[in-house]
Amino acid sequence: METLSVALGHRAYPIHVGRALLDKSELLLPFLRQRKVAIVTNTTVAPLYLERLSDSLRRARVEVVEIILPDGEQFKDWQTLNLIFDVLLQRRCERSTTLLALGGGVVGDMTGFAAACFQRGIPFIQVPTTLLAQVDSSVGGKTAINHPLGKNMIGAFYQPKLVLTDTDTLTTLPDRELSAGLAEVIKYGLIRDLPFFEWLEEHLERLLLREPAALAEAISRSCRNKAEVVVADEHESGERALLNLGHTFGHAIETGMGYGECLHGEAVAAGTMIAAQLSLQLGWIGSSELDRIERLFRRAGLPVSGPALEVERYLALMQHDKKVRDGKLRFVLLQGIGQAVVSDAAAQDEVRTAILARSPHA
Amino acid sequence: METLSVALGHRAYPIHVGRALLDKSELLLPFLRQRKVAIVTNTTVAPLYLERLSDSLRRARVEVVEIILPDGEQFKDWQTLNLIFDVLLQRRCERSTTLLALGGGVVGDMTGFAAACFQRGIPFIQVPTTLLAQVDSSVGGKTAINHPLGKNMIGAFYQPKLVLTDTDTLTTLPDRELSAGLAEVIKYGLIRDLPFFEWLEEHLERLLLREPAALAEAISRSCRNKAEVVVADEHESGERALLNLGHTFGHAIETGMGYGECLHGEAVAAGTMIAAQLSLQLGWIGSSELDRIERLFRRAGLPVSGPALEVERYLALMQHDKKVRDGKLRFVLLQGIGQAVVSDAAAQDEVRTAILARSPHA
Known part of the structure; x- marks a missing residue:
């Protein structure tokens, strides 16, 4: 233990x-x-x-x-x-x-x-x-x-x-839920822990096979990241918001599809890909990094695009996000793998483009 | 101001x-x-x-x-x-x-x-x-x-x-609600502020006539008492429970009569009289003190006995009180005017007797 x-x-x-x-x-x-x-x-x-x-x-x-x-x-x-x-x-x-x-x-x-x-x-x-x-x-x-x-x-x-x-x-957990959990595990690597992301690239299959030692390692490293962030900012006035990578889009996906249609982790994976796409458009990450993220999500059995909702529906649903401040949408975006920031740099049109690029109705 | x-x-x-x-x-x-x-x-x-x-x-x-x-x-x-x-x-x-x-x-x-x-x-x-x-x-x-x-x-x-x-x-407040508010004002005197209780005995009619200066004085002195107690014990692990004088019986009265039938302050006044009665039975206060409390409540237009609920109904309703600990009822009782304590000294039979003494079905 x-x-x-x-x-x-x-x-x-x-x-x-x-x-x-x-x-x-x-x-x-x-x-x-x-x-x-x-x-x-x-x-x-x-x-x-x-x-x-x-x-x-x-x-x-x-x-x-x-x-x-x-x-x-x-x-x-x-x-x-x-x-x-x-x-x-x-x-x-x-x-x-x-x-x-x-x-x-x-x-x-x-x-x-x-x-x-x-x-x-x-x-x-x-x-x-x-x-x-x-x-x-x-x-x-x-x-x-x-x-x-x-x-x-x-x-x-x-x-x-x-x-x-x-x-x-975890031995009784359905495969789909194991994958959904991996979305949040991968998230820690993306927002603040490049070595953990690299460890996951190397050991993902062991997690999918539910090897106890690998699971314990992934859980402990995830919890250590989470605990550090929570201690630094319990009430989400700053750094803690980084944990919401993919969640602004993800919540819109979950609400738009109706609760229960889509697992939280699945929505987060798809939402993270939209956030990564937006980061790419802003020139903050390159397409090789985007591909690397997409590949790891795919290997974990996770969706890498959002559902067929109208773009305007996405935007309307996101208006209720808790990160809205003075009516302006803020997103967690990537400046590299292992380096997330909260930003309102993305204009509405850029957001539309990113959603369209990662939705099947594009 | x-x-x-x-x-x-x-x-x-x-x-x-x-x-x-x-x-x-x-x-x-x-x-x-x-x-x-x-x-x-x-x-x-x-x-x-x-x-x-x-x-x-x-x-x-x-x-x-x-x-x-x-x-x-x-x-x-x-x-x-x-x-x-x-x-x-x-x-x-x-x-x-x-x-x-x-x-x-x-x-x-x-x-x-x-x-x-x-x-x-x-x-x-x-x-x-x-x-x-x-x-x-x-x-x-x-x-x-x-x-x-x-x-x-x-x-x-x-x-x-x-x-x-x-x-x-307060100029538009119905008389009955003014009286109900006075129950809590009197409470501060009873639990921790004898000079304030004496001030109220002297100036109650000015409050009933809604003289602005008297009201401001009563409100400020009440708030000062409340603020001191809250600062000492924000989450009610100790002293703050004293503010609930009359409330354990009072909540039972309110719930038993159905919400909305009886004003909170009215229930607190009647509940405080039951608590004072219990304190009298324990020998902690004398009958002259009991009478003095009853007299002030009466002058304020407040009830000094509970409704015609069965004693067992009172006891059942009080089982949900937040002050219950390990199944044992604890009450705020008086050791004098201006001196309240939280105590589980009262046996169930004593409680029954006090309720009967202060209820119309006795």
């Missing part, structure tokens, strides 16, 4: 990465304020891992409340969030009860937001079971639900007490 | 108390990050004060978005909160747009929670127009909505950038 730390002062927390951690309740116990935990998971993950985790806690004489949500991004809404609150109140959970998220990004984001809001804040722990959640959403304290007019529009910055990553849970 | 400060480090903020402040947009401008403000108010307050405030801002070339909610505690729910998010997104509000609450406690609590959640947090300003909001809910950063199983169960600690209290708005 490897342990990293997110060094946020008195709110610092560890990330444990290793095998068979679900059975080790002794890793959880030091973080519980009372011997009561509410586990939030979904209908897909529950049959696979809920009993193991619950049993391990119950053997340590912890009272366990189980909350099983429907699975899917389309349920990342207020109605589903309310299901959590209903159970917490019916089962008399208190301010010192810990909320535990067992699942992927949607479960983690919703559980974190529920923990941030319930009685104005109760402790929570992330136990991510998808690659996407393990390398990205479980670390850093961004929690949210969607609004019909925009993704992750309602949420909070709220840090977990612990992230427990059992890499064995 | 008098200015107090809530000394929360880099999140410190001023409270301005004075007359005709609604017209003085120059007091608001230094706190805006962009020249765009979304004002949230309700159908009662809008016809009285919205145009004045909006005009004052528009004259200073600030774009104003107006959001008018239905009036009443029964609308302090997710559906109504969503109305705020809908408009914010439709009108392209951004992370640097300021949300301004113009109204009483319900408007302030909901707007504050909306500001805490929208895009994970945008700036907000309180412009309270009821006595209750001016002396209590606008200061200290507690925001929330209700859940069918408990009051203020879903919320956040989220501080405003500024509290602007125009005492002239």
Whole structure:
């Protein structure tokens, strides 16, 4: 087991990465304020891992409340969030009860937001079971639900007490979701870690074959990058925005296609290609770098162009992006592999050209 | 105009108390990050004060978005909160747009929670127009909505950038609401400020006659007490719980009667009498002190006993109180006028006796 730390002062927390951690309740116990935990998971993950985790806690004489949500991004809404609150109140959970998220990004984001809001804040722990959640959403304290007019529009910055990553849970992950997680892994290389990008070019097949050592290495290096960025800028007033490479276009793609049609990582890969295209047009990267990025995404089984939405539809959807400032769109763009910047240098027409170059209706 | 400060480090903020402040947009401008403000108010307050405030801002070339909610505690729910998010997104509000609450406690609590959640947090300003909001809910950063199983169960600690209290708005406040606000004013005297309690005994009629100087004095002294408590214990891990004198019983009364049947301050007055009764039974205060408290509440036009709910119903409703810890009820009790403590010293039977002594079905 490897342990990293997110060094946020008195709110610092560890990330444990290793095998068979679900059975080790002794890793959880030091973080519980009372011997009561509410586990939030979904209908897909529950049959696979809920009993193991619950049993391990119950053997340590912890009272366990189980909350099983429907699975899917389309349920990342207020109605589903309310299901959590209903159970917490019916089962008399208190301010010192810990909320535990067992699942992927949607479960983690919703559980974190529920923990941030319930009685104005109760402790929570992330136990991510998808690659996407393990390398990205479980670390850093961004929690949210969607609004019909925009993704992750309602949420909070709220840090977990612990992230427990059992890499064995990836053995049951569908191929398509493994690929989607790799989009965020590749992103860290692109925005700030050229050696990691090169490592991924060399070892991608080992990740696709789910070699435990390679997965642990990729997860740890991703989390270290994420933790460094979060510590430098917890509330996204500066550097943290770089983590959103591909996300402005990506969110437009996800919202435009309807939540649930396209995986977040797939949208991010396609969105990153649009951002890379825009960077190429600005003369910030060359076509050899664009090709290198495209090749790695393709090898990872990811889309490298957006869906057939009208350009004006893209632009309208992006107006709700959280990076809009004084009505002006800002994008994360590349000045090289391993070097991202936030910029409003791209004129609307350049943005249109980039979208058209990376969409099938061009 | 008098200015107090809530000394929360880099999140410190001023409270301005004075007359005709609604017209003085120059007091608001230094706190805006962009020249765009979304004002949230309700159908009662809008016809009285919205145009004045909006005009004052528009004259200073600030774009104003107006959001008018239905009036009443029964609308302090997710559906109504969503109305705020809908408009914010439709009108392209951004992370640097300021949300301004113009109204009483319900408007302030909901707007504050909306500001805490929208895009994970945008700036907000309180412009309270009821006595209750001016002396209590606008200061200290507690925001929330209700859940069918408990009051203020879903919320956040989220501080405003500024509290602007125009005492002239109290001229249009219904008598019943003025009285309800006085319950919280009296509370500060009871929990930590004997000289203020004595001042209130002397000057209560001036407040009921709405003498501006007396109102400003009562508001400033209340806010100073509140600010001191909040600075000492922002997240209610200790001293801040004292502000909930009468609230554990009060919330049970409000929930038991159904939101909107009884004003918050009325429930707090009745709840405080139950807490005082319990303190009497424990031998912590004498009957002369109990009578003195009852007399001041009566003069203020407030109820001094709870509604005809079954005792067991009270107890069941209180199980959801946020002060419950490890299943044990804790109450704010009095060891004298001006001296409150949080205690779990009262056994269930004592609590039953106190409720019966202060309820009409006894």
